[in-house]
Amino acid sequence: MSDYTLLNLEDAEDRAPGFGITFGEVRFPRSEIGATQTGVAHQRIFPGERQPFGHRHERAEEIYLVLSGSGRVKLDDEVRELRAHDLLRVAPEVMRCFEAGPDGMEVLAFGAHHERDGETAQDFWQD
Numbered sequence: 717m718s719d720y721t722l723l724n725l726e727d728a729e730d731r732a733p734g735f736g737i738t739f740g741e742v743r744f745p746r747s748e749i750g751a752t753q754t755g756v757a758h759q760r761i762f763p764g765e766r767q768p769f770g771h772r773h774e775r776a777e778e779i780y781l782v783l784s785g786s787g788r789v790k791l792d793d794e795v796r797e798l799r800a801h802d803l804l805r806v807a808p809e810v811m812r813c814f815e816a817g818p819d820g821m822e823v824l825a826f827g828a829h830h831e832r833d834g835e836t837a838q839d840f841w842q843d
Contacts, residue, residue: 740820774833783824
């Protein structure tokens, strides 16, 4: 293996259809780029759509970068507005869920990778 890997995100597999996800596109290119210690996720959330579940971790702190668009994030019981180029750090134990605004929202998430570290909660964000 070489000491680097180059991959365009558009060339990474969109795993949304395989997971039954209808709110947007989801890519987890970690293995495609050969990363062993770093996790990365790319999401495009369609306009006005919300993830149907929240998630948190036991160990992995995550950093989210809003690449484009805008929306909101629910962090435990608090809802915060997001816009392009916002950076959001989330401690492992905080439940989080994202919702896109009228133009959609594209988000890149990254942090340390720990196998089987995630927990999801269906219907975490109720209106």
